[in-house]
Amino acid sequence: THALSFKILAECSTTKARTGKLKLPHHTVDTPVFMPVGTQGTMKGLTTKQLEDLDCQIILGNTYHLGMRPGHELLEKVGGLHKFMNWDRALLTDSGGFQMVSLLKLAEITEEGVKFQSPHDSKEMLLTPEKSIEIQNSIGADIMMQLDDVVHSTTTGPRVEEAMYRSIRWLDRCISANKRPTEQNLFPIVQGGLQPELRKICATEMVKRDTAGYAIGGLSGGEEKDHFWRMVKLSTDILPRDKPRYLMGVGYAVDLVVCSALGCDMYDCVFPTRTARFGCALLRTGQINIKSKQFAKDYRPIDDTCKCSTCARYTRAYINSIPNYETVGCHLLTIHNIAFQMSLMRSIRASIVEDRFPQFIKSFMKTVYPDEDYPTWVRESLASVDVHLSQQ
Amino acid sequence: MKLVIKQLLDGSCRLGQLTELGRHTGRVIDVPGCLMYTRGASAPHLTQDMAKTIDKLPFGIQLTLPTLAENHEVIEDYKLGIGSFTSQQDSLLFLSVQDPGTTIPSGYNEKQFVSIWTTGGRMRLSTATFTTMLKNMKPDWFECLYDGDVVPGTASKKRIRKSVDRTLQYLDDCLEVQQNSPELKNIEVFGVIEGGDSHDERIRSAKETAKRPLSGFVLDGFQSDALATDVKQNLMMSVLKELPEDKPRLIHGCGRPDQVMQAVELGIDVFDSAFPYSVTESGCALVFPFSYNHQSNVDSAVLEQSTDQEKSNYVNDNKAGISRYEINLTNESYKSDFTPLLADCKCYSCQNHTKAYINHLLVTKELLARVLLMIHNFHHYFEFFETIRQSIRDDKFQQLKKIIMDST
Numbered sequence: 001t002h003a004l005s006f007k008i009l010a011e012c013s014t015t016k017a018r019t020g021k022l023k024l025p026h027h028t029v030d031t032p033v034f035m036p037v038g039t040q041g042t043m044k045g046l047t048t049k050q051l052e053d054l055d056c057q058i059i060l061g062n063t064y065h066l067g068m069r070p071g072h073e074l075l076e077k078v079g080g081l082h083k084f085m086n087w088d089r090a091l092l093t094d095s096g097g098f099q100m101v102s103l104l105k106l107a108e109i110t111e112e113g114v115k116f117q118s119p120h121d122s123k124e125m126l127l128t129p130e131k132s133i134e135i136q137n138s139i140g141a142d143i144m145m146q147l148d149d150v151v152h153s154t155t156t157g158p159r160v161e162e163a164m165y166r167s168i169r170w171l172d173r174c175i176s177a178n179k180r181p182t183e184q185n186l187f188p189i190v191q192g193g194l195q196p197e198l199r200k201i202c203a204t205e206m207v208k209r210d211t212a213g214y215a216i217g218g219l220s221g222g223e224e225k226d227h228f229w230r231m232v233k234l235s236t237d238i239l240p241r242d243k244p245r246y247l248m249g250v251g252y253a254v255d256l257v258v259c260s261a262l263g264c265d266m267y268d269c270v271f272p273t274r275t276a277r278f279g280c281a282l283l284r285t286g287q288i289n290i291k292s293k294q295f296a297k298d299y300r301p302i303d304d305t306c307k308c309s310t311c312a313r314y315t316r317a318y319i320n321s322i323p324n325y326e327t328v329g330c331h332l333l334t335i336h337n338i339a340f341q342m343s344l345m346r347s348i349r350a351s352i353v354e355d356r357f358p359q360f361i362k363s364f365m366k367t368v369y370p371d372e373d374y375p376t377w378v379r380e381s382l383a384s385v386d387v388h389l390s391q392q
Numbered sequence: 393m394k395l396v397i398k399q400l401l402d403g404s405c406r407l408g409q410l411t412e413l414g415r416h417t418g419r420v421i422d423v424p425g426c427l428m429y430t431r432g433a434s435a436p437h438l439t440q441d442m443a444k445t446i447d448k449l450p451f452g453i454q455l456t457l458p459t460l461a462e463n464h465e466v467i468e469d470y471k472l473g474i475g476s477f478t479s480q481q482d483s484l485l486f487l488s489v490q491d492p493g494t495t496i497p498s499g500y501n502e503k504q505f506v507s508i509w510t511t512g513g514r515m516r517l518s519t520a521t522f523t524t525m526l527k528n529m530k531p532d533w534f535e536c537l538y539d540g541d542v543v544p545g546t547a548s549k550k551r552i553r554k555s556v557d558r559t560l561q562y563l564d565d566c567l568e569v570q571q572n573s574p575e576l577k578n579i580e581v582f583g584v585i586e587g588g589d590s591h592d593e594r595i596r597s598a599k600e601t602a603k604r605p606l607s608g609f610v611l612d613g614f615q616s617d618a619l620a621t622d623v624k625q626n627l628m629m630s631v632l633k634e635l636p637e638d639k640p641r642l643i644h645g646c647g648r649p650d651q652v653m654q655a656v657e658l659g660i661d662v663f664d665s666a667f668p669y670s671v672t673e674s675g676c677a678l679v680f681p682f683s684y685n686h687q688s689n690v691d692s693a694v695l696e697q698s699t700d701q702e703k704s705n706y707v708n709d710n711k712a713g714i715s716r717y718e719i720n721l722t723n724e725s726y727k728s729d730f731t732p733l734l735a736d737c738k739c740y741s742c743q744n745h746t747k748a749y750i751n752h753l754l755v756t757k758e759l760l761a762r763v764l765l766m767i768h769n770f771h772h773y774f775e776f777f778e779t780i781r782q783s784i785r786d787d788k789f790q791q792l793k794k795i796i797m798d799s800t
């Protein structure tokens with residue numbers, strides 16, 4: 001038995017989209033869900049109350065960062081990250097591997113694990129699948145991720161195959177290492193780069209492990225969108241219908257709509273919160289930089305259809321007037337951007353329940369691309385699930 | 393604006409209310425009280441939804457001109473005033489010329505203008521510029537321009553005299569513009585009293601300022617630690633003697649709890665709250681006790697309920713030059729302290745978070761650290777002012793003062 005139950009409430013009669021209730025130890029999450037990233041046990045200056053008010057149901061913590069500070073011993077002592085940061089709802093932690101490979105230039109990968117130099121004391125350290133799970137067990141998130149052998153999504157050649165098979169072997173080590181299987185779920189990560197055959201083998205092997213859910217990894221790293229969507233679809237075709245599917249690192253509005261149509265249930269991305277720091281506000285019609293001079297005398301809210309506390313109270317001009325070093329401006333944008341993501345996911349879910357998801361997709365895409373100059377990958381990916389955007 | 397004194401203690405310390413606050417019909421400000429310090433018209437680090445979790449959030453807020461002046465062209469274009477522009481229209485808006493939350497460089501004031509420091513650098517305010525800004529910003533209440541650039545101990549008698557003269561000149565110029573301007577007529581004006589550490593100049597400044605048609609008075613120049621406490625108090629006393637009793641008095645940069653108690657005792661009514669902001673900026677939390685009903689000896693009261701670890705922090709922080717009113721959360725020893733910033737504190741931060749978490753947020757330079765500290769520090773500070781008023785009502789002001797003074 002797993003520490004979650006996934007109940008599909010409705011399925012789109014045209015696309016592969018579905019909406020459901022994912023019951024996790026700390027919270028029942030409505031899917032498809034977007035999970036904001038709170039790297040170090042906090043979300044860019046927002047309080048946990050504000051996150052709840054924004055309807056965030058599950059957020060991410062980064063194992064690598066949390067393992068360094070405050071350290072997993074301390075988290076274990078206090079009873080996990082939920083208690084440490086006072087967050088009652090669901091949490092998901094990554095394995096720490098991706099962060100190491102991307103943040104630390106000296107990382108070296110062997111069969112044993114990821115070898116790296118500690119940025120704090122330069123000591124050589126080794127992150128093994130067992131160590132990753134040990135730390136994640138201390139953090140206590142509702143969902144843990146396996147340690148996988150990460151290769152950049154544009155890598156080609158035998159390294160991709162090696163990484164894929166190693167990820168399967170590491171998955172088995174992670175499963176054995178999980179000391180709290182009844183309290184924490186462990187998700188495997190389907191790898192295989194952009195090679196359909198490898199993806200198929202990996203997904204098929206992982207499905208055999210009968211884990212609580214599955215993640216699709218190794219994408220969203222700057223590969224061609226044409227490859228991206230095909231890899232997503234190929235994975236969701238193999239992954240079992242009755243288990244949640246988590247597409248890692250995806251968070252742009254168009255991607256969320258397309259990938260939900262392809263059958264994904266969970267997403268995470270640093271973009272909506274990170275970009276707020278630089279003055280960027282998300283809108284259905286695209287993003288705007290509120291710090292730009294053109295908004296200095298714009299006395300409308302960021303988005304007059306948005307129900308967030310920022311849009312209810314403040315104008316673009318006021319946010320524009322707050323200098324960068326005053327943190328309030330950043331908080332106001334973070335609130336709006338999270339509200340934007342949450343509202344988009346609510347719309348997706350509602351339209352699936354009412355079985356009008358294809359219509360939703362069409363009107364959404366028309367808002368983003370008013371001239372109907374849809375990117376090829378958007379048209380093709382949607383056509384693959386029988387939604388045909390009008391041709392130019 | 394009208395000051396209604398409800399109770400006088402020992403002839404000088406007063407309890408009362410500011411009433412007849414223009415557009416805010418029916419609202420009052422209890423004094424002694426403090427205004428909420430703002431930057432760009434927002435509480436530092438706090439969006440309004442979080443600021444509103446603070447129980448005794450003051451109805452009066454202090455807008456600091458240096459954090460707003462750069463946008464005056466936009467505010468002019470907007471036309472509805474600074475309150476509406478910044479979504480603070482429900483508060484009583486006091487506009488201060490300088491920002492008590494930052495240090496002002498010395499040597500930049502001239503006969504014709506006062507310098508303020510914005511993000512973009514120095515801005516020169518003549519009476520004309522200043523009053524134009526006022527017309528566009530439409531605060532409820534402001535202080536006139538003043539030349540407060542006299543550093544105690546170093547400023548010559550001549551420089552001090554000049555600062556008093558200039559400040560009176562700015563005041564007269566400003567009042568003249570105000571009399572002739574329908575937009576400014578209904579705004580409350582306070583005159584600023586200067587005079588550095590010179591007794592004679594202080595008295596001259598107070599006497600002259602008191603002759604003008606003003607709603608109240610501002611005492612400037614008492615923020616410097618270079619002035620000895622007893623000198624400060626003597627100067628303050630001399631100034632206050634010259635001011636009409638029925639008008640409110642506001643003081644700048646006098647925010648440490650012991651300074652507040654002394655100033656209240658002498659008859660100051662309104663304070664700013666830049667002190668809890670500067671405490672927040674240094675990663676600290678206010679923890680000084682002020683419950684005069686239960687505790688008479690602060691040291692034993694604080695130390696009894698503390699762990700040994702806290703006791704040693706207390707001593708260490710004190711050595712590091714941090715006042716005993718606060719603890720420094722960047723201190724390594726809080727890393728695994730799973731208690732709130734202050735036991736029994738009802739603020740959002742203390743009800744939900746621990747010292748260990750805030751220490752982690754500070755160490756990792758996360759924005760939430762300042763948010764949580766600002767909430768607690770404001771909460772604690774505003775409760776402190778509520779307690780001051782209660783102590784006067786209960787005739788226990790001296791007990792409270794002893795508790796506060798003993799913790800220095």
Ligand SMILES: [Zn+2]
Nearest residue numbers: 306308311336
């Ligand atoms: Zn909004």
Ligand SMILES: [Zn+2]
Nearest residue numbers: 737739742768
């Ligand atoms: Zn508190």
